Amino acid sequence: MSPVRGWFHPKTATGAASLVPAPPWRYSGDLLTVEYRTDPARVRELLPEPLEPAAEDPGAVALIWADWQSCADGGAELLDPVRAQYKETFAVVRCSYRGRTYSRCVYIWVDKDFAIARGLHQGYPKKLGSIHLTRPHPYGPAPCVEAGARFGATLAAADRRLAEVVATLREPSAGGGFVNGHPMLHHRWLPSIEKGKGLALDELIESGAASFEGGPPWAADAELTLFEAPTEELARLRVDEPIGAYYRQVGVVWDGGRLLESGTSGAR
Numbered sequence: 342m343s344p345v346r347g348w349f350h351p352k353t354a355t356g357a358a359s360l361v362p363a364p365p366w367r368y369s370g371d372l373l374t375v376e377y378r379t380d381p382a383r384v385r386e387l388l389p390e391p392l393e394p395a396a397e398d399p400g401a402v403a404l405i406w407a408d409w410q411s412c413a414d415g416g417a418e419l420l421d422p423v424r425a426q427y428k429e430t431f432a433v434v435r436c437s438y439r440g441r442t443y444s445r446c447v448y449i450w451v452d453k454d455f456a457i458a459r460g461l462h463q464g465y466p467k468k469l470g471s472i473h474l475t476r477p478h479p480y481g482p483a484p485c486v487e488a489g490a491r492f493g494a495t496l497a498a499a500d501r502r503l504a505e506v507v508a509t510l511r512e513p514s515a516g517g518g519f520v521n522g523h524p525m526l527h528h529r530w531l532p533s534i535e536k537g538k539g540l541a542l543d544e545l546i547e548s549g550a551a552s553f554e555g556g557p558p559w560a561a562d563a564e565l566t567l568f569e570a571p572t573e574e575l576a577r578l579r580v581d582e583p584i585g586a587y588y589r590q591v592g593v594v595w596d597g598g599r600l601l602e603s604g605t606s607g608a609r
Contacts (some may be wrong), residue, residue: 464527548598
């Protein structure tokens with residue numbers, strides 16, 4: 342009997358139908374980041390054991406819109422754009438584990454199934470959403486990446502708008518924000534197939550970019566609004582105080598992570 346193949350489901354005789362190929366995964370993207378402070382208790386409630394809030398600025402949040410093109414090593418997806426292009430919006434906080442500060446994605450919405458599959462592997466809590474972000478262009482009415490350029494972005498899920506922002510580029514910046522500037526600390530969770538048996542997979546993992554390159558970041562002034570929705574909780578991370586906003590074009594390679602511990606999260 343022949344083995345079935347494919348890095349991810351579905352596994353088939355040839356493996357061609359696998360939803361995502363094996364890493365490394367390569368990304369080119371435009372990122373709009375808005376940082377602000379919320380009630381630190383709202384961040385703390387999202388951190389399972391053994392994580393603790395960051396020692397400094399524990400209420401800091403980054404809400405990030407990204408317009409991606411991605412591919413595996415061969416790059417074939419770039420010439421079949423439906424397999425390469427997707428958008429996402431994700432909320433990042435910071436936390437502490439064994440005295441080290443990490444970034445952690447607590448909410449994330451994407452608009453393609455292959456991005457959800459990758460998130461399951463990486464520990465990102467991805468859900469389907471509708472995401473839009475103004476794209477720069479050197480001609481016509483679209484903004485260029487320059488002082489005074491205005492970018493809008495929206496996020497919706499299950500027919501409800503969850504967030505919107507208008508950002509005006511101000512000047513080149515030394516950095517693109519601090520909340521999402523650490524290695525990622527995530528949990529990989531999967532319930533047991535047997536009722537009452539808890540989690541079959543309960544791993545705390547660390548990951549980050551295997552390599553990174555980026556254009557100059559731009560600081561921006563941003564007006565961010567969050568909206569309540571019956572099946573989403575992003576608005577619990579309410580905007581209490583703006584910190585800053587940034588626009589940047591980047592290239593990233595992701596190629597795996599590291600298991601830190603398992604079976605300790607207490608998640609239910």
